[in-house]
Amino acid sequence: MSTPNQHYAILMDAALFEIEERNFPAARAHLELARYGNPTSPAPLIALGFVHHAEGNRESAAGQFSDACRLAPNDPLPRICLAELEAQGEGFHNAAIGADKILHGLPNDKLAILAMLQFRDCSGETKRAAAELAGFVRRTGDHGLAKAVADLLRYCGQDKDAVAMEAMA
């Protein structure tokens, strides 16, 4: 029951839990330490952006997302977060909670699964996210997503699953 950076994983999990519980100071403390423990990952910065936004501090949130963009220039998620914040400023806290929900009993919630995809992608677990998304498509019969999921699977080198997913499109 361990990951290479177990401490970081527990901190991120505990932070998401505290976000869900709207205990933002505790979440922030966990995320700051997670940031120190894994300085190359944009995930703590993005989650910190969610926390600031949920607390009504949009400027700080934008700052965190911008830092995340600089840290991971090839990762689309921080840019999406920043763009969405600038466009409407809504949805980030929901995305964080949504991401959590997928872990906690709402496996067929589309918002949650998409948010989860972003979270997983952000933390380098794209392959796992693709598998989960494929499971979602199979369970819900959401054929609209099938083509995109097939592309994602192919990107992850899972050609066999991609072909099966394309057949559902």
Added chain:
Amino acid sequence: MTAPLCSVILCTHNRRRWLGRAIRSVLGQTHQNLELIVCRDGGDPVRDIIQDFNDPRIVFIDRDENRGYGASLNECFGRARGQYVAYLGDDDLFYPRHLGVCVNAMEAAPSVGAAYTDLLACHANIGQDGRIFVTRKNIDISRDWDRFFTMHYNHVLGGSLVHRRELLDKIGPMDTEIRVLVDWSMIRRMAMFTDFIHLYDIGGEFWRYDESDSSDRISDRMRRDKRVFDANMRRIRAERPPKPWPMMPDTAIILPARSVTGKVRKVLADIAEHTWCPRMTYVVGPEWERHNLPASKCARWFVQNQRETFESAILRCLQSADADFATIIHPKSVVKAGWIGAAIYNLAQSDRRAVAYPLANQPNPVPSLYRREELICAMQAHPGESPRDAARLGGISHESAYPDVPLSFDGGLEVAGTNASRARHDTAAVVYSGMVDQFAPRQWGNPLWMAESQAREHIQAGRDDLALPLLTRLAQDRPTPGILHALAGLYRRQGMPEQARMLYNDALAMLKE
């Protein structure tokens, strides 16, 4: 009643930063009747650190030359006065009950010579600002005592070991040429003399302060050099402490050869590479070829007299060999991984008399492993016959299969792992559960390790209901950050946020340095 004196040996080399913490953990033991022997093996001076403790229980040996862990241990052995001996790395630490738990267990089991706990393997990164971030703490190895496994691979961490002092007299001094796996060299030799008790307590922590491949630990540096590592492995497997070995059979491998050809050299090299139980190879051949035998601790030349048949020379060789088991092989024999282990294991386990087990993967006629005395009797009774025919005529049964498989626990682990990798998590959980029952009678059930593995598979299979009782028990009996983290996730999913928060915080508290 006075508690027995315990000697803790701590060899140090360039670990000033951590040494004080290690010493504090020893002096803070609940078992207070101890001496701590600190041996500086070159490197940074540490006398000031020792003096700061101002504790008469510390014996300090200060050597400027880096002689290696084995040489330092030998010096410490000579100074140790305790009835029990324990070891601590200079950047590791004991938990307060470690010595007490081990000593109590051995006081209650006088026939057992050694005990060991489990250790948390702690990994940390040191940031550019000098701050330490602990990345993980896990019990990497928690394995019940298995003598034959120990011959093959070490599952007893040196820092978790406490043993009776007299074992040191039996195993002899450390080989100072061995610079990697020194603990294993010692434990492997001890296994020839005594059983060990595995205690499920967490006895302490051992630390690695670098996640990258650049650790400056001497044994780590050498471990990265495969040539050095393999040479050490062969050297350790060739170790033969003074006899008698009450717990481990010795095997004589007899290889008749008219001359030391390339094939003979290859067989000898393969024996050294692929034989993990103690053995001695006797090459039976004419006197004039003796000087061609490659030097080895585990190979001897046995002179075949002029005009003497090989059968006669083999019989004399058997009679002179100080071994429990014997086999006669050919230069064309196939010596590769697992070639003799199963035969030794089964013969050692078997109560049956007059039985021989085949060596694995051999061309016909397949050589067998015999009890040496039985083979001698058979060959004496049937002179002129080949050893195999003499054994058959002498009533020794040549079995064609093994009743048991060595390292079968590891076979079970492989089955479970294969199922898990194919996403058959329910099946993997059943395998782990079954292994506890299957191996418990032999005391290799590894119940905590298996329960943790089982819980992990239940979670992967989405069976939180089955994982919850296992994790709850583990969190009570022997919590680790990983177990508390997994349990927190279960509580979250069950809508119990307070319990989840408490467990997250407990897990994070354990991950502090």
